[in-house]
Amino acid sequence: ADQLTLQLKWVTQAQFAGYYVALEKGFYEDEGIDLTIKPGGPDIAPAQVLAGGGADVIVDWMPSALATREKGLGMVNIGQIYGKSGMMLTCLKSSGIASPEDFGGKTLGVWFFGNEYPFLSWMSKLGYETNGGDGVTVLKQGFNVDPIFQGQADCVSTMTYNEYGQVLDGGLTPDELILFKYEDEGVATLEDGLYVMEDTLEDPAKVDAYAKFLKASIAGWEWAKENPEEAAMIVLEYDDTGAQTEDHQVRMMTEVAKLLSASDKGIGYLEPEAYQRTVDVLLSSDSAPVITKEPEGAYTHVVFDAAMAL
Amino acid sequence: MKSTLLTALSVLIVLVQVGASLTLSEGFMTAAPAWWLLLIFFVASATRLMNEMTRWLDAQPNANRLFKLVVPGLFAVVLLTIWQTLTRGYSVPSVLLPAPSDIVLALFNNGPVLWADFKQTFLKAVLAGYVIGCVSGFIVAQLAVKSRFLELGLVPLGNFVSAIPIVGIAPIMVMWFGFDWPSKAAVIVVMTFFPMFINTLTGLQSVDALHKDLMHTYAAKSAQKFTTTQLPQALPYIFNALKINATLALIGAIVAEFFGTPIVGMGFRISTEVGRMNMDMVWATIVVAALAGSISYGALALLERRLLFWHASVRNAQP
Amino acid sequence: MQLAVKETEPAVEAVSHRKMIEIDDLSLVFQTNDGPVHALSDINLTIRQGDFVSFIGPSGCGKTTLLRVIADLERQTAGSIKVDGTSPEDARKNRLYGYVFQAPALLPWRTIAKNCAVPMEISGQSAAHQTSQIDKYLTMVGLQDFHQKYPWQLSGGMQQRASIARALCIEPELMLMDEPFGALDEITRDHMNMELLKIWEQTKKTVVFVTHSIAEAVLLSTHIVVMSPRPGRITKVIESPLPKLKTLALRDTEAFHQLAAEIRAALADEHAID
Amino acid sequence: MQLAVKETEPAVEAVSHRKMIEIDDLSLVFQTNDGPVHALSDINLTIRQGDFVSFIGPSGCGKTTLLRVIADLERQTAGSIKVDGTSPEDARKNRLYGYVFQAPALLPWRTIAKNCAVPMEISGQSAAHQTSQIDKYLTMVGLQDFHQKYPWQLSGGMQQRASIARALCIEPELMLMDEPFGALDEITRDHMNMELLKIWEQTKKTVVFVTHSIAEAVLLSTHIVVMSPRPGRITKVIESPLPKLKTLALRDTEAFHQLAAEIRAALADEHAID
């Protein structure tokens, strides 16, 4: 069997349910793939693991993948799992924010570590300075949404499938909050996609292995979408920290299902228009640009096509 | 004569290797593994030079202090050159490990950013936390040395707390003291308090029994005892704590920045730039941190030599 | 041999002087892990103002302990002691005595002169007085050229002399000296002995002196207290028949040898190699 | 007074025995921060097999330094020295001598018996030989009951005796002893002196002995080397007229007192309190 290692972007959770389902249900095995899943963590950069040879395939967000590609690391998208962005800025109504025009002078919590690119593009589009001055005050938000409870921030970054639930759990009610989804603000960028090193695509055997992997993963995702509760349980099985709860994972799975790509070709196909939209958003920021020029060859449909042909 | 010639040859080989590592094109080691030969000769030559330099310096008891930095300097050159040779020679992706030359470039190109980070982390959080932690540890030790009750109660507690991995309190401190530097300073206060407390207490109690008796025969007041015997006797221990704390403080601040910061600071920079794949910038920040730490440590060590000229550890120290 | 001191009047006595130290039935037991150590047992002793009393005896017989009791560095477990009519503690607080330890006990971070200044700083003497006293006594012990040296730059003997100068600087009523000259060579020791005698004769201070050397005890003392170990006790108190004004030449006299022989005999009585 | 030793034949001499130590025009200068210290200057001395030579002199006159040069613990800066016909280094490598330091230098983590075993372990003696030697010499110094004690459980004097036993265990040709009895009380010291004399007389080993005590030097030595400081030099070498076979009673003889007086005079000549 072909040995492959998949590096996740974050800790074991329903965000990555499809891969765990495929592993648990033997979809990879059926395709002749021996897959190892490496969970990520707050300071694991999947691209770095990919460059070091610690993984064959990684899950990454497109903004940071494109930025890394511009740094000279030839990584290529071979399949896009999420078609929509789940990112949003969650603000307290009591802070007086009603629309993005009110951000000036407010404190916003943001994730960094390569997750900040969409935010920076958005602020640049709105014309806010992010380095102090008369723009917005940015906090590097830790791992949780505490700042909004403790009054340290007016807004925090949340994912629809994860942190937003925590905000509600923490005692804030939807009517106390106002949400700015990146999708709605026209600054959405593509999130979880699968990336490999460009030079490995020259090897037909590798492409074949990727295709089998992609096919099984897609099957896993489809199964997860249909059976969110069982999928969540499978994820829980694989969580080594023992900190995840069933409620939370089921809710996450339900939310994640809404984000899976909905193109006619099914989950895993990267729509060129969606790709172009992401590139445009990233290019549009004039201060601190995430990328400076149109990327070339940043994605390929070869693997997806091969997978469909299997 | 022969040895002079050998030395000259060694210097030459070192220079050639350093030059080669900087100028040859990417991937030269992969292309021509024969370069390994030069690298091996380089290590041998540099070892020889370090040996000779050490011997020469040892024979020169009155040589300038600065000369003593030459040997460790050469050692650093060796390490950096090997690093440079291997990363460039095998074109290691800079995303994994940048070449030293890239790091130096990043240092020069990002001066203002690095300075702002340094100000935030070192000048604000580390200094404040270090001073508060050390001073309060010192003061509480005074109280404990005066009251047997406090000593009996606090010392086991101190020993217990110093076994706690204090980094664990970083998320709590961020929760309590906010995102800016005070939460980092708070972590440092907790980290540095106990080493200073335990060391000062041990120092104050280590007063020679004979000196204690002597002060007793003079019917000295406790303030007089403190300044004449206890404080000088405790100084070596206090310096010990100051030096330990100097390294702890920086680690504490950077770990605490991991759990939330404003968008400036050395810990912030490191974790953000890793995410952005700017490893040269990451290493540049590490260099700044290591420099700041080493210089603080060195300054403390110098001060210690000054103040403790009378202490056996200083008098017997190698030249 | 049982001590025959209590029954008769205390033997150490000088005419018409007030009692400086009065010890009655004093015992001291140290509690240690291995059980109690009877360091001093039933000590009776009176020392009068102006006396020069030497304690002599084998190692571990309690000489140091007895001196420490007088100095309020140790407290007896039975019996009583009066120093200058008061308790040892009050005597200490009145800064009645100067103590020279068996080891020099100099502070390594102070120069020799600054070390001598310590007791005067503590009792709040003027700086001018300090300097003149230090000059005087450092010269007396032959360290006039070593004011600015640190203790660790001096030989053991020189350090010991510095510590003697330090005790002399405050010119105490009572000098308690624990083998002060043990670390000195014979010639320097002779010299120091004569200096000490000179000071004692001039000032009529009281001196309590611990020594291992029979010759030294004979040369210096008005009274010699012979002690014996396990338990530490006084076996004999010998009053010196020698003249008060002594010279080194005394050592070749018959009286000297006789007294020395008497002490040696008293010591040997109780002594067996341990 | 200039040393008159060089001009005449070396004064330390015993008939018909080979030369054990030969020192010619030897000087030793220590370089220190405060400038050079002339610890030894123009030393000339011959010691023959079977001699018992004492070095005596005030503190700092270089006695220890000279002994250390002989032991190859220090190297001269001028002149030459031969030990048993070879260099001091070779003599040391041949394990020719045993050295007793001024301090006991026992290893605190070994029992007394194990401490005595160290030199024999190092030179690879059999375990049985080690035990018998240790038994013999610990008994000789009166420590037969202390085999299993640790050094810190013994008094200073007992420790010093243990260190002497340790040196004796390897029965070296040459004993170098640096004030070995300084820490002992007078009675024990007398005892140890007699034991040392007994061993020396029985085995006819060579002994070089440093002491502060005139009486001890007279009692023990065949030759007495009087030294003087700044710079450290030999001022006089006195050959003892006393019989080789000595007893403690010798101390009360006229010859003894006369020799002691001669040494005292030689010392005083050069001595002024420093």
Add this chain to the structure above:
Amino acid sequence: MQTPLHHRSWFAVLSTVIAVIAIWYLAALWLNGQQLIKTYERKNQSWQLTDIVQQAYAVKRPMLPPPHQVVQEWVKTVFQTKPSSKRSLVFHTIVTLQSTLLGFALGTVLGILIAVGIVHNRTLESSFMPWVIASQTIPILAIAPIIVVVLGAMSITGIFPKAVIAMYLSFFPVTIGMVKGLRSADRLHMELMQTYFASSSQLFWKVRWYSAQPYLFASLKIAIASALVGAIVAELPTGSQGGLGARLLSGSYYGQTVQIWSALLMASLLGASLVFCVSVLEKLMLRKRGYQA
């Protein structure tokens, strides 16, 4: 003579512990209370002091959980959960303990080797020693993920990368203490050995090794505590592979303050018992060489 009550060790320790707990409860009331008040105000509800006092000790996401909450959680995850379960704190403690002990062992060996090298070789001392000190000024957390990734690239995974980080923190005190200890051999003892013409290995095993032991043990106590810090710090970036560090992280990730505190409590117990083990070892070793406890 009777020791007065307040000079008895158990009394002083007990009083201190009680004082700490009392302050803890007060602080919990203060911190959690303020949070509650803020919530009430945001919701425009009125509140009474008694409500606050009642609720402050039972908040779901407390700023500072009161001791009993922490202990409850600790008992629940330690005793009432199967140790093989990933929800058991015992499971995570063992994960951390493994990398701590491996790192400590590696660090001790490395530290001793470096110290022996430094003491026996002047060049090594003059060239290497300053960098040993400088190495500790590198923020370990910064290189932890790099080490994990680089070792991961060489397919070295599991506890070894974490042990390497633990080693990195723990070798330093060992080196420093050991160098000091080896150097602290009494000069007289060294000269004694010289008069016996002892070889340098005889010198090492008969004198230096013993003179170094007290320093070594003092350092080992620091080193094992540092190794634990290293192991925990190393578990932060690899956050999802279990261990007390991962518990801290996930506690922080999900705002589970009680989980953070109980992980901290466990970490302190672990740290204290590790140090205790080293001191027991020290006592045994020193007793073997004749010192009384």
